[in-house]
Amino acid sequence: MPAVSxxxxxxxxxxxxxxxDHELKKLWRxxxxxxxxxxxxxxxxxxxxPGSLNSNTQLMARITEDHACRAIVIEADCKAEDxxxxxxxxxxxxxxRAGSKQVCSEQISFRLNGGCTSQLPNIVLSNLDSDLPxxxxxxxxxxxxxxxxxxxxxxxxxxxxxxxxxxxxQMRLVESAQAEAKQRIILCDLNWTRLDKVxxxxxxxxxxxxxxxxxxxxxxxxxxxxxxxxxxxxxxxGWLAAQLNWRAExxxxxxKLQFVSSSGQRIDIEIRxxxxxxxxxxxxxxxxxxxAVTHAKxxxxxxxxxxxxxxxxxxxxxxxxxNDPVSLMSEELxxxxxxxxxxxxxxxxxxxx
Amino acid sequence: MLMNRATDQPEPNPLREGxxxxxxxxxxxxxxxxxxxxxxxRKLVPALYNVAADGELPPAVTIVGFARRKxxxxxxxxxxxxxxxxxxxxxxxxxxxxTFGQSIFYHQSEFGDESGYEQLVKRLHEIDKTHGTRxxxxxYFAAGPDQFEAILKHLKAAGLNETRxxxxxxxxxxxxxxxxxxxxxxxxxxxxxxxTEEQTYRIDHFxxxxxAQNILVLRFANAIFAPLWNTHYxxxxxxxxAETLGVGTRAGYYEGAGALRDMVQNxxxxxxxxxxxxxxxxxxxxxxxxxxxxxxxxxxxxxRNDIAASVVRGQYAKGAIHGDPVLGYRQEExxxxxxxxxTFVALRLFIDNWRWADVPIYMRVGKRLPKSATEISIHFKxxxxxxxxxxxxxxxxxxxxxxxxxxxxxxxxAKVPGTSFHIEPxxxxxxxxxxxxxxxxxxxxxxxxDAMSGDATLFARRDEVEQAWAFIDPIExxxxxxxxxxxxxxxxxxxxxxxxxxxxxxxxxRAWRKL
Numbered sequence: 068m069p070a071v072s073x074x075x076x077x078x079x080x081x082x083x084x085x086x087x088d089h090e091l092k093k094l095w096r097x098x099x100x101x102x103x104x105x106x107x108x109x110x111x112x113x114x115x116x117p118g119s120l121n122s123n124t125q126l127m128a129r130i131t132e133d134h135a136c137r138a139i140v141i142e143a144d145c146k147a148e149d150x151x152x153x154x155x156x157x158x159x160x161x162x163x164r165a166g167s168k169q170v171c172s173e174q175i176s177f178r179l180n181g182g183c184t185s186q187l188p189n190i191v192l193s194n195l196d197s198d199l200p201x202x203x204x205x206x207x208x209x210x211x212x213x214x215x216x217x218x219x220x221x222x223x224x225x226x227x228x229x230x231x232x233x234x235x236x237q238m239r240l241v242e243s244a245q246a247e248a249k250q251r252i253i254l255c256d257l258n259w260t261r262l263d264k265v266x267x268x269x270x271x272x273x274x275x276x277x278x279x280x281x282x283x284x285x286x287x288x289x290x291x292x293x294x295x296x297x298x299x300x301x302x303x304x305g306w307l308a309a310q311l312n313w314r315a316e317x318x319x320x321x322x323k324l325q326f327v328s329s330s331g332q333r334i335d336i337e338i339r340x341x342x343x344x345x346x347x348x349x350x351x352x353x354x355x356x357x358x359a360v361t362h363a364k365x366x367x368x369x370x371x372x373x374x375x376x377x378x379x380x381x382x383x384x385x386x387x388x389x390n391d392p393v394s395l396m397s398e399e400l401x402x403x404x405x406x407x408x409x410x411x412x413x414x415x416x417x418x419x420x
Numbered sequence: 421m422l423m424n425r426a427t428d429q430p431e432p433n434p435l436r437e438g439x440x441x442x443x444x445x446x447x448x449x450x451x452x453x454x455x456x457x458x459x460x461x462r463k464l465v466p467a468l469y470n471v472a473a474d475g476e477l478p479p480a481v482t483i484v485g486f487a488r489r490k491x492x493x494x495x496x497x498x499x500x501x502x503x504x505x506x507x508x509x510x511x512x513x514x515x516x517x518x519t520f521g522q523s524i525f526y527h528q529s530e531f532g533d534e535s536g537y538e539q540l541v542k543r544l545h546e547i548d549k550t551h552g553t554r555x556x557x558x559x560y561f562a563a564g565p566d567q568f569e570a571i572l573k574h575l576k577a578a579g580l581n582e583t584r585x586x587x588x589x590x591x592x593x594x595x596x597x598x599x600x601x602x603x604x605x606x607x608x609x610x611x612x613x614x615x616t617e618e619q620t621y622r623i624d625h626f627x628x629x630x631x632a633q634n635i636l637v638l639r640f641a642n643a644i645f646a647p648l649w650n651t652h653y654x655x656x657x658x659x660x661x662a663e664t665l666g667v668g669t670r671a672g673y674y675e676g677a678g679a680l681r682d683m684v685q686n687x688x689x690x691x692x693x694x695x696x697x698x699x700x701x702x703x704x705x706x707x708x709x710x711x712x713x714x715x716x717x718x719x720x721x722x723x724r725n726d727i728a729a730s731v732v733r734g735q736y737a738k739g740a741i742h743g744d745p746v747l748g749y750r751q752e753e754x755x756x757x758x759x760x761x762x763t764f765v766a767l768r769l770f771i772d773n774w775r776w777a778d779v780p781i782y783m784r785v786g787k788r789l790p791k792s793a794t795e796i797s798i799h800f801k802x803x804x805x806x807x808x809x810x811x812x813x814x815x816x817x818x819x820x821x822x823x824x825x826x827x828x829x830x831x832x833x834a835k836v837p838g839t840s841f842h843i844e845p846x847x848x849x850x851x852x853x854x855x856x857x858x859x860x861x862x863x864x865x866x867x868x869x870d871a872m873s874g875d876a877t878l879f880a881r882r883d884e885v886e887q888a889w890a891f892i893d894p895i896e897x898x899x900x901x902x903x904x905x906x907x908x909x910x911x912x913x914x915x916x917x918x919x920x921x922x923x924x925x926x927x928x929x930r931a932w933r934k935l
Contacts, residue, residue, distance in 0.1 A: 105854045135855055170854045263439070264475070270435035271478055274444050275554060277586060279431060310434040365515055371479060383479030384519050408438035 076128045078120055078140075078176045079157025087175055087194060090156055094173070102160055102169040105135035108400075109195045112140045113187070114206040120176055123206075124157070129393045131159040131172035134400045137196040138174040141187070147180035152190065154178075188217035195220075204396070209237055213244035218252065225399060227257040229298055229345075234420035238413065251405070257395045258299050259409045264388040265346050266306060268360045268371045271385075281353040282311055283330050289337045289350045296345040297321070298420050300338045303346060305416035306408065318419065345390055352376070362387055445872035446588075447480030448556035449544050453531065453571050454563030455485025455496070459594065461503035464562065465524075467864035469504045469512065472520045474861075476869060480552040482523040486540065488530055496526035509862055523551065531563065532570040537578035544580075555587030558871055561594055568593070569610050576614040592621045592871055595686055596677065597880070600896060601889035608882050621871050622880040626687040626794075628863025630852065631826040633878070635694040635796070636708075638820065638828065645818075648800065649775070655801045655815055656780045658933055659691055662789040664741050666913070667763070671754035678761045680733075683785040685892045689716065690880070691822070692781065695796055696771055705877040709884060716887035718773040722894040728906050731895055732920045734764035736788040739913030746788065746913045760908055762899075763787040766921035768928075782925060784932065788913035793935050794822040803833075814845040817933070826860070827851040 082090040095104055110130075112123050120142035127138045138159075160171040175194050179186050195201060200222040208231060218224075224241065231237045245252045273279060288307065292300040304324065307313065313326035313334055324336040341347055348361040361370045361382075367389060370382035388394060413420075436444060450468070452460050471477045485496055501521060505512045527543060529536020548555055557580065561568060575581050583589050593611065598604030611620055626632055639645055648654070661683055667674045674682065693712035700707040722730075737748040749755055749763050764786035771781065800816040817831040829849040836842040852860070870878055898906060909918030916922075916932065925931050 103851075103854055107855055133856075266435070267439050267475060270433060270439055271444075273433045273435055274478060275447060276431040277554065279433070282434075307435075310437060363515065368515060381522070382519070384516050385475040385479075386473070406438065 076125045076159075077157065078124050078155045079174065080155060082154050082156050084152050084154045084177075084190075087154055087156060091173060091175075094156060094158065098158075098169075098171070102158070102171045104158075105170050105172060106137050106196050106199060107134065108136045108199050109201045110134075110136040110138050110204065110400075111191050111201065112138065112204045112206065113143065114141070115143050115145060116206070117142075117144070119206065120178060124174065124176065126392055126396070127172075127174055128159045130396050130400070131174075132161050133397050135170065135172050136202075137194075137199070138172060139191060139194055140174055140176045141179060141190065142177070143179040143187070145179075145181070150181035150186070152177055152179055152186060185214075188214050191217060192220060202400070208232075209240040209244075211240065213240060213247070215244070215247045218244045218248035219250060221248070221252050223253045223255050225255040225257065225396070227395075228302075228420075229258040229261070229296060231298070234298065235417060238417070253405050254409070255399050255406060256302075256409060257392075257399060259302055259406065259412070260395050260399045261299055261345055261388075261390060262303055262306070263398060264369060264386055265303065265349065265360055268369045268385050269349065269351065269358065272358045272371070272373055281356065283328065283332060284354040285311070285328070285334055285351060286332065286354075287335050287337075287350075287352040289339065289348075290346060291339045291341040291343070291348040293343055293345050293347060294340055297338065297340070299345050301416045301419050302409075302412055303349070304336055304338070304419075305412035305414070308415040309408070309411035313415075315415065315419070324419070344387070442869070443873035443875050445476065445478055445481070445869045446556055446874070447478050447551075447553050448558050448588075448872055449482045449484055449547055449551075449553045450558045450560060450868075450872075451484045451486055451527075451540070451544070452560045452562050453486045453567070454561070455526070456487040456489050456491070456499075457562055459562045460485065461500065462507045463862075463864045464560065464868070465500045466504045466508040467862055467868055469508055469517070469520055470510060470862065471865050471869055473510060473513065473516050476865075478872075480554070481872070482525065482547050482551050482553055484540075484543065484547070485524070485526045486529060486536075487526075488528070490528055491526045493524070493526050497521045497524050500524060509859065531567045532574070534574055534577060537574040537580065541578050541580060555584050557587075557589045559589070559591045561592065565596060565598075565607070568607065572610055572614040581614045581619075588619075588874065589615070590619050590621055590871055590874070591615050592623055592879075594623055596681065597622055597686070597885045598889060599677070599681060601886060601893050604885055604889045608886070612882075617882055618876075620882070621876055622882075622885060623867055624686050624690055624878075624880055625863040625867065626690055626822070627878040627880075628865075628867040629822060629826075630860040631820060631822045632691065632694060634826075634828075635691075635820060639695075640699050649798075651775065651777045651779050653800055654779050655799045656782060656928075656930060657695065658797045658799065659688055659695070659781070659783045659795075660797075660933070660935060661688055661785040661794045662916075662935065663787055663792045664789060665792070666736065666746060666788050667749060667752050667755065669753075671752055675755060675759060675761050678733075679763055679765045679785050679787070680892060680895060684765055684767070684783065685888050686880070688783050688785060689888045689891070691794075691796055692783070693884075695798075695820075696776055696781075698775070703877070705875060705879075706881075708877055709881045713881070713883050713887055714773075715771060716884060716891065718771045718776070719891045720770040720772050722891075722898075724894075724898055724904070727895055727898040728904075730768040730924070731898075731906065732764075732766040732909060732918060732924055733762035733899065733906065734766075734786065734909040734911050734918040734921065735759070735761065736763050736786075736913045737910045739788065739911075739915065741788060741790075741914050748910075748913065749788075760899075762908065764789075764909075764911060764917045764921070766917060766924055768924050780928060780930075782930075782932070784917060784921060786917050789916060790914055791935060792824065795933075795935065796820040796822070797933050799930075808841060808843060819933075825851060825853065827853075 123140045155176040157174045158171040160169045201220050202223045203221045204225040290300045312329045316325040316327045318324050322338045326334040344362045351358045357376045358373045363370045367387050368384045369387045372380040372382040374380040598607045693715045696715045697711040700711045735749050766784040769781050798818040819829045821827045827850045829847050831845050831847050833843050834846045836844050909920050911918040
């Protein structure tokens with residue numbers, strides 16, 4: 068079979084678009100006995116970046132190790148003069164943890180030239196693995212028109228708001244597409260997924276009811292973020308504000324915000340850019356206690372500690388998660404259910420993003 | 421299991437919303453009695469390390485090893501680190517162990533020494549102050565059952581069974597939960613002298629397995645099975661727990677226990693309960709356990725004649741496993757040369773309730789069988805043989821594989837391609853390992869987190885244990901009677917047990933599944 072081994076990651080063999088189904092069946096017939104096809108979802112990946120077909124194939128090879136799916140990888144050149152579609156099929160195979168059997172996810176790759184938006188719905192819809200949910204990983208900024216034909220089929224749309232230039236405009240597009248599709252599309256922002264471990268690390272300080280009184284005493288939050296990740300820091304602030312019922316009071320420049328809690332307590336937020344991880348450190352001060360979450364030097368662990376400011380503390384270590392697309396996607400694909408908390412967080416800081 | 425209704429569950433933490441679908445484990449000191457033993461080194465501490473490495477363990481959790489041997493904290497930590505490096509499902513990272521290891525302490529004392537418990541009180545108070553464990557205590561009984569009474573008595577005398585406001589105390593008890601109904605009741609009485617039932621967590625690691633938990637999901641989250649899950653559509657049920665291993669180093673315990681007490685009374689009956697129970701009113705611990713107890717109460721009582729006709733016991737003789745010759749049970753180290761201990765049991769039993777009336781349940785468990793596998797299979801009744809001019813001999817079978825290669829398969833009939841009407845069985849197969857790349861946590865990881873969260877769903881309740889013994893006791897009594905003792909059959913190691921076990925089904929016109 069023309070399967071992609073774990074190290075080659077090619078986009079596979081070219082096929083006629085009309086014969087994709089036939090060619091896939093042939094591919095599996097040839098490998099019968101040696102490999103098992105597995106699929107839990109359709110994962111369509113859309114990008115307009117030149118060369119993305121190849122780079123996304125590398126990502127899919129790794130993502131499918133943990134998430135069996137039918138991958139539909141699309142590279143679009145919307146400015147091409149001639150319309151056209153080229154297609155390839157391949158399989159990402161790896162040895163399952165259960166034994167020595169090869170478990171394979173199939174990938175259908177497309178290069179769309181010209182008229183992208185009109186071709187896209189048909190390309191995706193005609194190549195879905197039936198009865199499985201459709202996850203659409205949109206790697207570009209959204210632009211009009213957002214085709215309702217496609218969106219009506221999408222179960223989860225995955226995007227990364229971190230590089231967005233105009234958050235409000237982008238969210239407006241997504242939300243209107245969602246409304247027009249008239250179905251429950253779950254919005255999955257990888258910029259929000261990026262915050263998972265840091266949110267988890269901070270949340271665990273407050274698991275015991277005896278620590279809940281400290282919520283009312285929070286007076287200061289400092290967040291250090293890497294260059295380009297201000298929006299990530301703001302989403303974090305939005306999360307705190309939504310969950311603890313703070314409302315925005317005023318801003319001083321880009322980096323100093325002021326919120327007020329439901330009990331009238333003023334909370335000063337400072338957002339600083341530094342070298343390091345997307346959210347490199349955060350310190351929350353409640354009364355005389357500081358709760359700190361800092362990236363450890365080794366990179367993939369967080370040091371969490373609490374104590375009186377200035378006193379020596381013994382930090383505990385927790386997983387930090389990684390900021391690469393494979394890790395973020397894996398994290399996102401592991402989760403089910405809607406992201407209400409994300410939507411609430413966005414509401415609190417939409418105007419600041 | 422999915423929803424925690426424990427009364428001591430804390431107020432929800434608003435920052436946790438959307439981050440976790442399981443109940444949150446709370447800070448505590450885990451005191452392990454018998455901390456220098458195998459269970460602590462092979463299972464408990466590696467499990468706790470894994471949940472710490474996955475970020476699931478609150479930082480304010482400490483482990484206090486309580487045992488007789490003289491040791492210092494540092495030596496104990498080194499021993500546990502070495503064991504964890506050997507037995508952990510994920511590699512040990514130095515940075516994580518460094519902080520995890522600092523939460524481990526050793527407390528040397530005899531189990532019967534009162535002053536040892538008084539010192540323990542002081543030590544735990546100190547740990548509360550330095551590590552923020554908030555007075556929460558989880559006592560894990562990894563010592564032999566003969567030590568339980570002394571430990572419980574002294575815990576009570578030292579006031580360690582008492583909860584302070586806003587804190588909790590729980591006790592985890594490892595099996596065996598007695599050796600018969602009388603001893604189980606006595607053990608429960610002893611436990612309840614010091615702890616309430618709500619504080620008591622009886623651990624059966626089978627229930628911590630992903631596939632065991634998935635039985636409820638399969639049955640109650642898939643509407644297609646509900647109408648079929650009864651006497652009208654099910655011909656019979658088989659539950660098999662086979663292992664290739666012999667008695668190994670456990671002869672001391674096994675000689676006095678045997679397969680019936682070691683496996684059937686707990687693991688197999690638990691699997692039966694999950695397979696046969698009615699839908700619970702909700703997913704709280706007591707709702708699920710209420711339904712399980714009803715199954716045990718509905719098991720048809722044995723008469724002496726029933727036991728002779730419906731229970732087969734066997735013992736492995738010499739044979740071969742994977743091509744290598746192996747000793748017979750009686751030749752194993754520390755086994756009596758004329759031992760009557762059963763290493764194999766096959767049973768035919770009935771659940772006398774509306775759903776399962778007259779559906780035979782066949783169970784078999786054994787050591788030194790050809791392969792290791794634990795599976796539940798539901799054999800559906802035949803379709804009427806009027807259309808295809810052929811009696812379809814193979815039944816539709818739904819198989820739930822508990823271990824290894826966890827998954828579910830369904831055997832259906834299909835037409836063989838061709839001009840004739842040739843029908844053959846085909847298998848639809850779902851493998852956890854194929855569809856989900858992520859490895860499941862070990863059973864002990866799940867169960868320890870549940871105990872720290874106050875979720876008792878996957879732990880056996882007192883009445884479950886006692887009902888199970890009430891069902892098992894008559895068999896043991898028949899086997900140990902002075903006359904008309906049912907025969908102990910011998911089977912060669914590497915075979916599927918004695919022929920009498922096959923006859924048990926053959927008499928009903930059925931056969932064991934070929935595994």
